[in-house]
Amino acid sequence: MKVFIVLAAAAALASAQFKCPNKDGQYEDDRQCDKFYECVDGVATTKLCPDGLVFDPTIRKINKCDQPFNVDCGDRTELQPPKPNAQCPRRNGFFAHPDTSICNVFFNCIEGDVTEVKCTAGLHFDEYSGTCVWPESAGRQGCATQEKKTKDGFECPVDQQVDAQGQVVAHPKFPHPNDCQRFYVCLNGIEPRDLGCQVGEVYNEESQKCDAPENVRGCEDWYKDSEDAPAGPKARSR
Helix, strand or coil: HHHHHHHHHHHHHHHCCCCCCCCCCEEEECCEEEEEEEEECCCCEEEECCCCCCEECCCCCCEEECCHHHHHCCCEEECCCCCCCCCCCCCEEEEEECCCCCEEEEEECCEEEEEEEEECCCCHHHHHCCCCEEEHHHHCCCCCCCCCCCCCCCCCCCCCCEECCCCCCCCCCCCCCCCCCCEEEEEEEEEEEEECCCCEEEEEECCCCCCCHHCCCCCCCCCCCCCCCCCCCCCCCC
């Protein structure tokens, strides 16, 4: 109770010291980035953003509290004491995984409730922008190397694949060497995934889509033995 009284007294003193402009509204504190003053009829009330968010006076909407990476705090370097839990350093925000070797996973905390998020293949989380970026942009050290082989040993080619217009293909596809029904996708050209067409179709390398067997040279008889069952261990003909 004594602590609450002290904090309330400090807030009242800060409000008394802040002089409201002529226009009602919300105004930033000159030292603390997550503190602001709400002025109504010339009377200031001290407010705090939710823990982890900071005040942005340039936002026109009523709620001017935003993620720190979206706000230029300038000289307003002070912040309220954090209210952490097991996975959230503050109650709100995007935070890197506590294991510094895990660079492709981060936590999204909303009022202390956490959601674990995994970056798209090949990207690392950058806490300064709150997004997943290429590893060279994130510049993080000590990141564990991700396995970049499928179970059957396929690796994405080093050379980038380009389309008919000469543009780099973001997620190139490759046929399986001996299974007409299966193919590989390289996410961001880096991380391989082993995928397959539905029963009755085979992968068409020319169209980069699943297709009828009669349209794919060497795979015409893939379902010859059974039209209703997955392909057996036979090798595709060439």
